Every structure is written in C-alpha cells, then in structure tokens.
Amino acid sequence: xxxxxxxxxxxxxxxxxxxxxxxxxxxxxxxxxxxxxxxxxxxxxxxxxxxxxxxxxxxxxxxxxxxxxxxxxxxxxxxxxxxxxxxxxxxxxxxxxxxxxxxxxxxxxxxxxxxxxxxxxxxxxxxxxxxxxxxxxxxxxxxxxxxxxxxxxxxxxxxxxxxxxxxxxxxxxxxxxxxxxxxxxxxxxxxxxxxxxxxxxxxxxxxxxxxxxxxxxxxxxxxxxxxxxxxxxxxxxxxxxxxxxxxxxxxxxxxxxxxxxxxxxxxxxxxxxxxxxxxxxxxxxxxxxxxxxxxxxxxxxxxxxxxxxxxxxxxxxxxxxxxxxxxxxxxxxxxxxxxxxxxxxxxxxxxxxxxxxxxxxxxxxxxxxxxxxxxxxxxxxxxxxxxxxxxxxxxxxxxxxxxxxxxxxxxxxxxxxxxxxxxxxxxxxxxxxxxxxxxxxxxxx
Ligand code: S3P
Numbered sequence: 004x005x006x007x008x009x010x011x012x013x014x015x016x017x018x019x020x021x022x023x024x025x026x027x028x029x030x031x032x033x034x035x036x037x038x039x040x041x042x043x044x045x046x047x048x049x050x051x052x053x054x055x056x057x058x059x060x061x062x063x064x065x066x067x068x069x070x071x072x073x074x075x076x077x078x079x080x081x082x083x084x085x086x087x088x089x090x091x092x093x094x095x096x097x098x099x100x101x102x103x104x105x106x107x108x109x110x111x112x113x114x115x116x117x118x119x120x121x122x123x124x125x126x127x128x129x130x131x132x133x134x135x136x137x138x139x140x141x142x143x144x145x146x147x148x149x150x151x152x153x154x155x156x157x158x159x160x161x162x163x164x165x166x167x168x169x170x171x172x173x174x175x176x177x178x179x180x181x182x183x184x185x186x187x188x189x190x191x192x193x194x195x196x197x198x199x200x201x202x203x204x205x206x207x208x209x210x211x212x213x214x215x216x217x218x219x220x221x222x223x224x225x226x227x228x229x230x231x232x233x234x235x236x237x238x239x240x241x242x243x244x245x246x247x248x249x250x251x252x253x254x255x256x257x258x259x260x261x262x263x264x265x266x267x268x269x270x271x272x273x274x275x276x277x278x279x280x281x282x283x284x285x286x287x288x289x290x291x292x293x294x295x296x297x298x299x300x301x302x303x304x305x306x307x308x309x310x311x312x313x314x315x316x317x318x319x320x321x322x323x324x325x326x327x328x329x330x331x332x333x334x335x336x337x338x339x340x341x342x343x344x345x346x347x348x349x350x351x352x353x354x355x356x357x358x359x360x361x362x363x364x365x366x367x368x369x370x371x372x373x374x375x376x377x378x379x380x381x382x383x384x385x386x387x388x389x390x391x392x393x394x395x396x397x398x399x400x401x402x403x404x405x406x407x408x409x410x411x412x413x414x415x416x417x418x419x420x421x422x423x424x425x426x427x428x429x430x431x432x433x434x435x436x437x438x439x440x441x442x443x444x445x446x447x448x
Contacts, residue, residue, distance in 0.1 A: 005448075007424035009404060009434065011411020012443030017258050017265040017310075019440050023251040025050040025075060026273050027429050028180070029303070031101050032212045033243045034058045035109060035188070037079035038067040038087070040216055042240030046077040049245060053428040054099035061106060064090040065117075081240050084191065089115035093153070096121045098358060098399075098428045101181055104133050105209075107154055108185030111142035112167040112192020115158040124358050124399055126152050132177065133185040140168040140189055140197070170195035170234060177353065178203035178326040180277075183230065190232050191218070198231035200224075203326045206277040211302045215241050246273035246305040251430050253281045253331040254405050258442060259310035260290045261341040262412040267440060269308045276304070280328030284335055288315040288342055317344035317387055325351050333406035336365045339385040340374045341413050348382035358425070359400035368395040368407055372414060392416025401425040405433060408444045419447075 030050040035058065037044035049055065051074040059069055059077075066088035068080040096103040096119050103119050107130070110117050120126070131150030138144065143157035159167045170193040173186050183199050187209055190197025210220045210230055216238040223229045252269045259265035274282075274294065282292055291313040294306040315338055325348075328335065332354055339346035354361040362383050366376040372393035375386040390413050397403040397420055404423035411418045423446075426433050434446055 005424070006422055008447045009408055009420040009423045010445055010447045011408055011414065011418045013411060013414050013416065015412045015441045015443045016262050017255060017267045017441045020268040020270055021255060021436060021440050022270040023247045023255070023272070023436070024052065024430060024432070025245040026248040027052065027054060027250065028101065028206060028208045029212065029245045029273070030055040031058045031105065032208055033245065034062055034069070034079065035105060036212055036216050036238055037081055037240065037243070038062040039084050039109070040081035040238040040240040041083050042081055044079040044081060044240040044243065046079065046243045046245065047075065049075045049077050050248065050429070051075055052431050053097055054102060057095060057097040057099050058102045058106070061090070061094040061096065061102065064092065064094060081238070084237060087113055090117050093118045093120050096125060098122050098125055098425055100125060100128055103152060103154065104130070104181040104185050105188055107133050107144065107156060108137060108188035110156040111137045111140065111144065111189045113158050114160055114167070116156065118153055118155045120153045128152070129356055130154060132179065132182050136171065136173045136182070136186050137189055139171050139173070140193055142168060142189065168193040168234070170197040172198045175199055175201045178205050179353070180205035180209070184209040187213070187230065187232060190234055193234040196231055196233050198229065201228045203323060204228065204277055205326050206275065208275070212243070213238070215243070215302050217241070242301070244301045246300060246303060247271050248429070249273050249278045249281065250330045252308060254334050254409050255440070256281065256285055256290070256292060256308065256310050257334045257338045258409045258412055260285060260313055260315060260338060263312050265310065265312040267310050269310070271305055272308050274304045274306045277327060280324040280326070281331040281335065283324055284320055284328055285338060287318050288338060289313050290315060315342035317342045317346040317385070319347045322350035329353060330402065333361055333365050333402045334409055336369060336383065336385060337406050337410045340369055340387060340390055340410065342387040344387055346385045346387070349379065350381055352381040357400070359398035359403060361400070361403065364396070364398050364400060364403050365406065368393065368403065371395065372410060372418065390414040393418050395420045397422045399425045401428050401430065405430065408437065408442065411443060
C-alpha cells in the first residue's frame with residue numbers, strides 16, 4: 004500500500020459553513036434494507052466512501068441492481084426478502100466492520116453460501132461477538148482462528164420462507180450497535196421473535212430504518228434497551244434522505260473549538276440522541292456549541308450546528324456517554340490535549356478493537372506531539388498542554404489521521420501524518436473541504 008501523507012500547518016481559523024458527507028451507518032443500512040425491500044428505494048445523501056461502496060458492491064454481487072444517479076444519489080431495485088443470489092466470488096468488505104458484521108446477520112438467513120474477506124485491519128477484528136449469537140439462532144459460520152475474518156457463512160438449504168433461523172433472546176454482553184443489528188437482521192429470517200437487551204444505549208439506526216421500511220420493531224425500557232421483532236414479514240421500498248455524519252462533523256466541532264477566532268456552522272447534521280455524546284462531552288469541557296433548524300427528516304433528527312472557539316477544560320468523561328461518542332474519541336483526545344487540566348476517560352476498552360487500537364495509537368501520536376498521556380486498560384488520562392510538531396503513525400485508521408489534521412490547528416509546527424489514504428473510507432474530500440473552511444492541511448504524497 005502506498006503511503007499517502009497529510010501535512011498540517013498551524014494557526015488556522017475555521018469559519019463559514021460546511022456540509023460534511025452523509026452518515027456512514029445509515030448509508031450501509033440504506034443499501035442493505037433497500038436491497039431486501041419490495042420496490043424501488045431512492046437514497047439521497049449517500050456516503051460515497053470506500054466502506055459504503057464495499058457494501059454496495061456486495062449487494063451488486065448478489066444480483067441487486069443499484070443505479071448511481073450521482074455520487075450521493077442511488078436508486079436501489081429491491082429484490083425482496085428472498086431474492087438475493089449466491090455471489091460468484093468472495094465479498095470484499097474492505098476496511099468496514101459495520102459492513103461485515105451486519106451482512107453476516109443477513110447472510111446467515113440465506114439459502115446459499117457466501118464468504119466475506121477484509122483488508123489487514125478488518126482481518127484482525129473480533130467476529131466472535133456476532134458468531135456466538137448468530138450460531139445460537141442456527142447460523143453456520145466458519146472463521147479463522149480466534150474468530151477473525153474471512154468469514155464463511157453456510158446457507159441453510161431447503162428453507163421455508165421466513166423460517167431459516169430460530170428466534171432467540173440475546174443479552175448483549177457489550178454495548179454494540181453492530182452486534183445488536185446483526186442479531187436483529189438475522190431475526191428478519193428467523194422463526195418467531197428475536198429480541199436483544201443492550202447494557203447501554205447504542206445507535207438505533209437499524210431500528211429506525213426498519214420502521215421506515217414498514218417493518219414492526221418494538222422497543223421498551225426508558226432508554227429503549229429492549230428491542231424485538233418477528234421474522235417473516237416484508238420490507239417495503241421507501242425514500243431515504245441521509246443527513247451529514249455527526250462522526251465527520253465532530254472533527255470540525257473540535258477544530259472550531261480549539262482554533263481561536265473560529266465561528267463555523269455545520270449544516271444538516273444527524274443529531275440522533277444515540278449519536279450526540281460528542282456534543283455533550285465538548286459542552287462539559289466548555290465548548291460553545293448551539294443547534295438550530297432542528298427538524299426530523301425520514302425518522303431521524305437533524306440540525307445545523309454552530310461552533311465558536313472557546314477555552315476548553317479537562318473533565319472526567321461520564322462513562323454512560325462512551326457508547327454515544329464511540330467513534331469520536333480520537334478527536335475528543337485532541338480537544339483534551341488543548342484543554343486546561345486533566346481529562347480522564349474510562350470504560351472505553353472497545354476503543355482497542357476499532358480500525359486500530361485507538362487508545363494506544365492516539366497516545367503514541369499525542370506523546371510525539373509533546374502531550375503527556377497515561378494509557379489505561381480501558382481508557383486514558385490526558386494532560387492538557389502545548390502541541391508541538393510531530394510525526395504520526397495513523398496505522399491506516401481514518402479517524403486517527405483526521406484527528407491529527409485537526410490537532411495541527413494548535414501545534415507549534417507541522418504535523419506529518421502517515422498512511423492517511425483510508426480517510427476515504429468515511430470522508431472522501433476531507434482535505435479539500437477542510438481547507439475551504441480554513442484548516443491548514445495538504446496531501447504531500
Ligand atoms: C456502528 C457501530 C459502532 C461504530 C461503528 C459503526 C454501526 O460499532 O463504532 O463505526 O453502524 O452500527 P460497535 O457496534 O462495534 O460499537
């Protein structure tokens with residue numbers, strides 16, 4: 004793999020308005036549910052990044068016609084719940100854990116065999132977390148040693164429609180939307196009821212989008228932690244309007260907070276309450292963030308977010324906010340590095356099994372930029388200080404690269420970020436969009 008590098012220059016000020024690309028979680032789900040629906044689903048605001056393209060290609064390889072009217076507008080010709088065809092080759096899910104885990108749930112209920120592979124990072128990620136509950140439902144899944152990809156999913160031959168698997172109740176041992184979604188999606192093909200209880204609230208896009216496609220999903224508990232559905236019903240095509248991804252917006256929330264003189268508005272951002280932990284955490288740190296134009300679009304709350312620079316202070320991050328900000332910690336660590344005092348994160352061991360070990364990789368990068376960090380098994384303690392120039396190993400993790408591009412705003416010199424090509428998995432056009440609002444970042448190779 005060639006080494007794409009980013010280089011930052013200090014002292015940027017972020018101003019103006021910006022719409023970041025579409026939500027990654029919703030984009031994956033729009034392809035999956037649109038493909039299985041009856042009728043034609045049109046999608047606006049699709050994230051044309053490598054992760055979601057991997058999902059799109061997988062469904063094309065299973066016989067679904069997906070037209071690209073523009074990079075962000077799709078028309079999906081649904082084949083119905085039992086219309087997928089056996090793929091002729093292995094399905095390559097690239098860097099995407101979401102694609103592989105959710106698709107395993109769907110493939111578990113098909114009548115054909117399929118194999119899914121991934122890149123080096125995905126090939127090292129744990130899959131037992133989905134293999135275990137799906138096997139309890141009757142799925143036949145083979146993996147490499149230790150539950151790592153490739154995954155080979157054996158079809159259930161001679162199935163009666165809607166009865167391929169058996170419904171179960173599963174108590175999720177970790178707060179994971181991917182595990183919850185894999186079980187619920189398999190539940191579409193199961194006999195009877197499938198239900199899960201989650202130990203903490205996780206993103207609920209699967210539940211919301213299933214309802215948008217006319218599928219009954221029940222939730223109860225004051226925070227919606229018990230979720231159930233019955234197998235064997237249909238999905239009916241619908242129109243989907245995907246808002247901007249709060250996980251991509253988060254880089255600019257931190258950037259505009261730490262760069263003195265900034266005043267930036269992020270347009271049409273998805274503010275589903277299961278995703279807004281980053282706003283809560285930054286506000287606790289003293290950030291100046293206001294929401295306006297709040298509305299509901301296609302069953303998902305959306306708002307414009309205005310951020311003005313503010314002096315941040317270190318905090319103890321409340322553990323219940325961890326699953327609600329799970330993808331935003333790399334850039335929250337940059338906010339902590341620029342804050343006055345100490346920031347403490349605990350209860351976040353999941354960060355160690357993301358696209359990289361985000362606790363260790365961020366600690367190494369921040370240390371190389373002169374920041375004091377103490378790594379803990381389930382978190383980190385960061386002392387706010389002065390970022391210096393640095394040389395960062397991103398470990399091919401998109402969010403590490405973008406976090407250090409933002410750190411460049413407050414560094415005393417240039418930060419060089421290695422292996423930044425994977426930024427295209429979630430945020431195509433990052434360098435151009437970020438430069439347009441005042442971030443000093445360029446691609447050097
Ligand atoms: C996602 C769930 C989260 C998140 C990932 C996207 C999803 O993973 O980190 O980027 O779309 O369901 P976990 O469920 O493993 O926490």
